[in-house]
Amino acid sequence: QVQVVESGGGLVQAGGSLRLSCVARGFSINAMAWYRQAPGKQRELVAGITSSGSTNYSGSVKGRFTISRDNAENTVYLQMNSLKPEDTAVYYCNVRTYYRGYDDFWGQGTQVTVSS
Numbered sequence: 001q002v003q004v005v006e007s008g009g010g011l012v013q014a015g016g017s018l019r020l021s022c023v024a025r026g027f028s029i030n031a032m033a034w035y036r037q038a039p040g041k042q043r044e045l046v047a048g049i050t051s052s053g054s055t056n057y058s059g060s061v062k063g064r065f066t067i068s069r070d071n072a073e074n075t076v077y078l079q080m081n082s083l084k085p086e087d088t089a090v091y092y093c094n095v096r097t098y099y100r101g102y103d104d105f106w107g108q109g110t111q112v113t114v115s116s
């Protein structure tokens with residue numbers, strides 16, 4: 001079992017920045033990622049990072065958001081710059097473990113609200 005705890009959400013004006021953090025407490029942690037879900041929409045992948053540091057981003061955030069991780073602390077960060085009102089959503093941290101197979105664990109979510 002892995003416990004996933006996010007922090008760092010809040011209210012910011014358009015053009016501003018926020019940094020989200022996610023700590024995973026457990027073992028066999030592999031990839032980590034950030035997803036988001038806006039009201040009335042499906043949850044979507046924002047950015048992901050493997051244990052070796054390879055990253056991928058959704059097209060809507062590429063160039064504005066940066067994902068990074070500290071493997072020693074099992075922590076993943078999402079630096080969000082040039083925020084837009086359409087970035088408003090609940091952001092969820094996803095942690096994938098590998099032990100005889102893959103398992104996914106989720107945090108409780110943190111609200112990000114961008115005002116115009």
